[in-house]
Amino acid sequence: MAQTEGVQSVARALTLLKMLSQADDGMRVSDIARSSGLAVSTAHRLLTTLEMHGFAQFEPDTALWHVGREAFAVGAAFGRRRNFVAPALPFLRRLRDVTRETANLGILDHDQLVTISQVESREIMRAISPPGGRVPVFCSGMGKAILATWEDADIRALASRVGMPAMTSKSLRTVDDALADIALTRSRGYAIDDEEHVIGLRCIAAVVWSAQAEAACAISVSGLTARLTDDRIDAIGLHVAQAAQELTDTLGGRAPVTPSNPAPYDP
Numbered sequence: 001m002a003q004t005e006g007v008q009s010v011a012r013a014l015t016l017l018k019m020l021s022q023a024d025d026g027m028r029v030s031d032i033a034r035s036s037g038l039a040v041s042t043a044h045r046l047l048t049t050l051e052m053h054g055f056a057q058f059e060p061d062t063a064l065w066h067v068g069r070e071a072f073a074v075g076a077a078f079g080r081r082r083n084f085v086a087p088a089l090p091f092l093r094r095l096r097d098v099t100r101e102t103a104n105l106g107i108l109d110h111d112q113l114v115t116i117s118q119v120e121s122r123e124i125m126r127a128i129s130p131p132g133g134r135v136p137v138f139c140s141g142m143g144k145a146i147l148a149t150w151e152d153a154d155i156r157a158l159a160s161r162v163g164m165p166a167m168t169s170k171s172l173r174t175v176d177d178a179l180a181d182i183a184l185t186r187s188r189g190y191a192i193d194d195e196e197h198v199i200g201l202r203c204i205a206a207v208v209w210s211a212q213a214e215a216a217c218a219i220s221v222s223g224l225t226a227r228l229t230d231d232r233i234d235a236i237g238l239h240v241a242q243a244a245q246e247l248t249d250t251l252g253g254r255a256p257v258t259p260s261n262p263a264p265y266d267p
Contacts, residue, residue, distance in 0.1 A: 012038065013046045017055055017071060021132060026064030084208065084216055085117050087250050091243040092119040092219065099236050101223035104203075106142035108215070109134075111162045113143035121223065138178050139167045141193035141203035142218035147178075148185040149207055149215040155179060171196045190237040191218075195225060202228040204237050206244035209253035216253060219244050 015036055020027065027035075033043040047065055050056035054070030085105065092103040096119045105117040112134040137143035138159070147155055159175040172178045185191040193203035205220035221228075221240055228236065248254070 009046065012036070012042070013050055016043065016046055017050060017067065020056060020065060020067040021071065023066075026059065026062065026066045028063055029065065032065065084247070084251055088117060088208075088217075088219065088247055089119070091247050092117065095119075095219070095221055095239060095243050096121060098239050099221045099223070101221045101228065101236075104142065104205075104220045104222060105217055106140070106205075106220065107217045108137065108143065108146050111137060111158060113137050113140040113146075113218075115142075116217075123223075123227075135197055136162070136165050136167065138164050139171050139193065139197045141191045141205035141222070142220045144178075144182060144185055144191040144193070145205040145207045145218040145220070146215045148182045148191060149209075152179055155182065167197050168195055168199050170194060170199070188237065189241045192233065192237075193222075200225050202233075204228070204233060204240050206237075206241040208244050208251070209248045209255050211252045211254065213254050213256035216248075216251065219247065 016032060019032060019035060029044050029047060030040060032038075032047070033040040036043060038046075047056050047058070051058055051068065053068075055068045056071075057066045057068045058064075059066065088105045092105060095101075095103040100121060100123060102121040103119045104115050106113050106115045108114075113136075114132065114134050116132075135143065137147060147158070150158075155178065156175050159178065164171075164173055164175065164178065166173055172181060182191075190204055190206045193201075193205070195201060197203070201222060202225050203220050203222040205218050207215050208217045208219060210216035219240060221236055
C-alpha cells in the first residue's frame with residue numbers, strides 16, 4: 001500500500017511539474033489544485049517538495065509558483081544525449097540571421113513533434129513555440145518533414161493510431177490530404193506548416209538524416225504569416241533545406257537509396 005501511494009505521489013508531482021513548465025507567468029496553488037483535480041493541501045505539499053529539490057520556485061510577492069532551475073538542468077541533459085543538438089546550433093543561428101526569424105530543431109517523440117532547441121528571432125514580434133512543447137505531427141512543419149521520409153503505409157498507420165486532431169481551420173483533416181501534402185514536401189525538399197498549428201504563423205522545415213539513413217531530426221524557420229509571405233517561402237525553403245543538408249553532412253548522415261526509392265527525399 002505504501003509503495004502504491006509513493007508511486008501515486010511521484011505521478012502527481014510530475015503532473016504538477018508539467019503544468020508549471022507550460023505556465024510562463026506562473027500559477028497560484030489554487031489554480032494548480034483545480035486544474036490537477038487535487039486538494040489544495042495536497043497540491044501545496046507536492047509543490048513544497050518540488051521546491052525543496054529545486055524543481056519548483058515560489059514567489060512570495062505574487063504568490064505564484066514557477067518551474068525551478070533543476071528542471072532546466074534535467075531537460076538540458078536530455079538535449080546533451082541527442083548528439084545532434086550542439087552541432088545544430090551554428091546552423092540554427094545562421095538560419096535566424098539569414099531569415100530574421102526563429103530557427104528550431106525538433107524530433108519525433110511518442111508520435112508528436114517536440115522542439116528541443118531554438119534560436120529566437122531578434123524581431124519584436126516573433127513566433128515562439130518553447131522548447132519542450134509538443135505538437136500533433138500532422139500540424140507541424142518539422143513533423144511533416146520527418147513523415148516525408150516514411151512509407152505511405154506507415155503514415156496511414158500513424159494516422160489510424162493517433163488520429164488527425166485539428167489545431168486550426170487550416171489543419172489537415174484526412175490522411176489523403178496529409179499524403180498529398182507530404183508528396184509536395186518530397187518533391188520540393190521542404191515542408192510547410194501554413195497556419196495549421198497556429199493561425200497567423202507559418203513554419204518551413206526540412207529533415208536531417210542520420211548515419212543510418214533515417215530521419216534524425218528536423219530543422220525549421222517559423223515566423224508570422226505577415227512576414228513569411230508567399231513570395232518568400234521558396235527562398236526560405238531553400239535556406240532551410242541547405243542548412244539541413246549541411247547538418248546531415250556534419251553528422252555523417254545520408255539519405256537512403258534503395259531499388260524502390262532511386263531518388264529519395266533529399267534536401
